[in-house]
Amino acid sequence: MTLLLLFTLIPGLQQPGGKWIKEHEIHGSSLREELGRQIVLLGDLDGDQHSEVLVASPGADLGVSFPFGKVRIFSGATQDVLFETTSLDFSNASVIGISSRRVGDVDQDGVEDFACLARQLVSEPFASVIVFSGANFSTITRIFSPMGNTSFASRGLEGRVDLSGDGIPDLVISDPVYSESLNHQGAIFAYDPTTWQPLWVVEGNLAWLQIGQSLACIQDINNDGYNDVLTSGSYESEGSIHALSGKDGSEIYRIDGIPGWIDLGIFGIATIPDITGDGVEDFVTNMSPLFWLTYQFGFLNIYSGADGTLIHQIQGEVPDSGFPYAATNIGDINQDGYDDIATSAIYQQTPGDGSGVVYVYSGRDWQVLARIPGPPKQSWLFGAALSGSEDVSGDGHVNLGIGDFPSNYKGIIAAGAAYIYSFEPFLRASAKQVSASSGGQVDFDLQFPLEDAGKEYRMLVSTDLPGSIVLGKMEIPLEHTPLTWAVAHNPPNWFTGSRGTLDANAHATATAVFPANKFASHVGTTLKFVALTMRPIRKPDRSSAAVYVEIVP
Structure with missing residues (x-):
């Protein structure tokens, strides 16, 4: 049985962790330019060890009354514009950049490619997806939407995952208002980049199901050798999540929304590495409160990718705040x-x-x-x-x-x-593992903001248990265990520098030496280390995020 955990965070807590630095910012320069409608970190396209950045401005003024919109690729190293394309570059394009995504190396030249949505406002087909080369920014292909009313690719445009088993990432596009046989049934289209013909098409089986409200590709969840697809629908407002076979689009399982809540999965699905230990990726998405009620909290739901079991929930901190929107895996x-x-x-x-x-x-x-x-x-x-x-x-x-x-x-x-x-x-560790049999040393580097220079600091340790200690408005990301108490009041001789004073640069170091064979009974244990700065009255003032050291054989 999987344990469902509910985390409710207290508004106003000082967050543990480190310093968030605004490295770059860019602003639009024209009325309703909507710069930042899409921002995509594309990875290193030019080999300079910096990721390039796509920024879309679908309302950008092009110097003519119509059309409008542009997409630019910025160098991560120099912030120069490496590439710019506008609606004027394409026939039957009124707006470009409402949706943009990385799609993997579809042309197999060793550089990842990307795709952008172009909308046509005055004639059919009303939408197209343009796939660009990441190597030279040339157009690889353009896929047009079906005829009729469409939101093709505006809610779902994904790639980077091979569905067909040929080793080449495929492209998946959704259209939640697609209405071929039923009103607003929605549809999912999977394309083979070797031919740019559909691998399969899945149509919603109910009127107003609107399947395709969001989209994600996930590694093989049903053990058939093919990677799979996650999508959502909005039937009867509660919403639903559908796991589809990457092989043929057939439904593997469905998660229905809960009465009293709406829009399950509508505002984005993000896959995450396996956290349940079953070898299958898991995923996160939204569950929203009824918007016509006040003082309501949304939830970020974490599901098992294998069978759709709900395994965690995180409640928003502030009511009526639109939480959670656009859940995204941002890496470590x-x-x-x-x-x-x-x-x-x-x-x-x-x-x-x-x-x-x-x-x-x-x-x-x-x-x-x-x-x-x-x-x-x-x-x-x-x-x-x-x-x-x-x-x-x-x-x-x-x-x-x-x-x-x-x-x-x-x-x-x-x-x-x-x-x-x-x-x-604020805190870094030189190693993430230490051997119990041979012993080892872990060096800790403490770097707090300069305003903390000269303050006392303390390091705390606990075993890796979920939860945190809350002291007033201070949140310390570890559980109070006997080990925490012992280290706080009588630091062991194997842990030097665990308390002291930050230097003029708000810096300090500490060292944990693990003698050979002394920790043999703790093999499999993960220790959690946290650094605190202290006020003159010896109360915690600021906390680092936790760092982890696992004791291995």
Whole structure:
């Protein structure tokens, strides 16, 4: 039996972790440009060890009355524009950039490619997906939508996963308003990049099912040798999640929404590495409250990819905030060996009359790693677009991209904005494992903000149990165990530098020496280390995120 855990976080807690640094930002320059409608970290396209960044501005003024919209690729190293395309570059294109995604190396040239949606507002076909080469930005292909009313690719455009078993990533596109045999039944289209013909097409089996509201590709969940697809529908408002076979599109399982809640899975599905130990990727998505009621909280749901079992829930911290929106796997942001998840509360009010907070959760224990508020005065839907898992700054660590397309800037309404953030943890460990039989040493590096220079610090240790200690508004990401008490009051001789004073640069070091054979009875145990700065009255002032050291044979 899988244990369902519910995490409810307390508003106003000072988050543990590190310093979030705004590395780059860009703003739109024209009325309703909506820059940042999409921000995609594309990976390193030019071999300079920096990820390139796609930023879409679907409302960009092109100097003519119609059409509009542009997509630009920025160098992560220099921030120069490497490529720009607009609606004027294509026939039958009124708007470009409403949806954009990485699609994997579809042309097999060794460089990952990407795709963008172009909409046609005045004649059919009303939509097309343009696939671009990541190597030279040439157009690889253009796939047109079916005739008739369509939202082709506006809600679902995914790739990077091989569905057919030929070793080449396939392209999956959804259209939730597709109405071939039933009104708004929705449809999913899987394309083979060797021919750009459909591998299969799945149509919704109910009127107004609107299958295809969101889309994700997932590794093989039914053990048939083919990777699979996750999508959602909005039948009867509660919503539903559908796991589809990558081989032929047949349904593997379905998760129905819960009465009293709406829009299950509608605002994005993100896959995560296996956390249940069954060898199958798992996934996260939204479950939203009834929007016509007040003081309601949304939930971020974590499901087993194997069978759709609900295994965790995270309740939003603020009611009526739009949480959770655009759940995204952003990679291992805190460097603990687990991929982390970002999602947003796009309506949450922030100091300075802004709107939107991005929440980052640890993929290890689902504790909050960050609450990143939108900039004051100009933010409107901060976090409406999220991207991660790639290193833009070139320091070997992943970054977080955030878009806010309705953002105002210098009096320009809905100019839009996009941001790149990096995370600098307050505490780092030199190793993640130590051998009980041969022993070993783990060095800890403490680097707090400069305003903490000269403060006392303490390091605490516990076993790897879920939960946290809350002292006032301070959240310390470990459980109070006998080991925690012992180290706090009488540091063992194997742990030197566990308390002291930060130097003029707010820096310190500590060392844990594990003698050979002394920890043999603890093989399989993971120790969790946290660093705190202290106020003059010896109360915790700031906490690091936890770092983990596993004792192995």
